[in-house]
Amino acid sequence: xxxITQTQPGMFVQEKEAVTLDCxxxxxDQSYGLFWYKQPSSGEMIFLIYQGSYDExxxxxxxxxxxxxxxxxxxxxxxxxxxxxDSAMYFCAxxxxxxxxxxxLVFGKGTKLTVNP
Amino acid sequence: DTxxxxxxxxxxxxxxxxxxxxxxxxxxxxxxxxxxxxxGQGPEFLTYFQNEAQLEKSRxxxxxxxxxxxxxxxxxxxxxxxxxxDSAMYLCAxxxLPGTAYGYTFGSGTRLTVV
Numbered sequence: 704x705x706x707i708t709q710t711q712p713g714m715f716v717q718e719k720e721a722v723t724l725d726c727x728x729x730x731x732d733q734s735y736g737l738f739w740y741k742q743p744s745s746g747e748m749i750f751l752i753y754q755g756s757y758d759e760x761x762x763x764x765x766x767x768x769x770x771x772x773x774x775x776x777x778x779x780x781x782x783x784x785x786x787x788x789d790s791a792m793y794f795c796a797x798x799x800x801x802x803x804x805x806x807x808l809v810f811g812k813g814t815k816l817t818v819n820p
Numbered sequence: 821d822t823x824x825x826x827x828x829x830x831x832x833x834x835x836x837x838x839x840x841x842x843x844x845x846x847x848x849x850x851x852x853x854x855x856x857x858x859x860g861q862g863p864e865f866l867t868y869f870q871n872e873a874q875l876e877k878s879r880x881x882x883x884x885x886x887x888x889x890x891x892x893x894x895x896x897x898x899x900x901x902x903x904x905x906d907s908a909m910y911l912c913a914x915x916x917l918p919g920t921a922y923g924y925t926f927g928s929g930t931r932l933t934v935v
Contacts, residue, residue, distance in 0.1 A: 748926035810862030
């Protein structure tokens with residue numbers, strides 16, 4: 704079973720508008736972490752935002768915010784005031800594995816965001 | 821500190837040849853991860869080192885793959901007798917405190933094409 708599901712293969716948004724990228728996850732752990740990464744065509748994975756499972760407030764980092772709904776197991780990324788440079792692949796990931804152990808990341812399949820001028 | 825470095829950035833090889841990739845993590849990071857990313861997919865975990873010890877390997881890591889991290893610094897990933905299915909981006913990441921928000925730093929990857 705997929706642990707991270709991103710149901711939107713592609714999304715389009717007009718410059719300066721907001722966009723929401725969906726992510727749902729599956730875990731039976733009480734302690735976990737959720738990440739969003741941006742991957743431009745150059746290939747590097749750029750960290751955007753993190754939400755811990757015990758964090759009560761939704762995470763925000765500049766134009767990025769994470770809409771964390773724990774009961775629904777969703778962790779959607781909201782990008783406000785989209786810019787042309789936001790065009791890229793976006794991956795949702797969950798930290799799994801024992802604390803103090805590998806704590807590897809499990810990724811979704813990604814959403815390709817295109818920002819139109 | 822220049823982040824995580826991977827070399828080479830691109831590699832084209834003929835089927836059946838051996839290839840080796842290198843990853844230089846952030847110097848104070850004791851954990852190092854290798855991931856593989858095929859076209860249209862998210863990265864998949866391959867293996868993990870804590871210092872020089874390889875503590876976990878994915879079932880994706882067949883016998884043709886071997887990874888090392890001598891002295892707990894840089895790491896190498898070798899693929900023997902490459903197959904076309906090995907064509908992918910190989911990403912390295914390092915971390916010091918993976919449970920925190922800024923725990924993971926990725927390199928730019930090595931893109932392997934097997935012809």
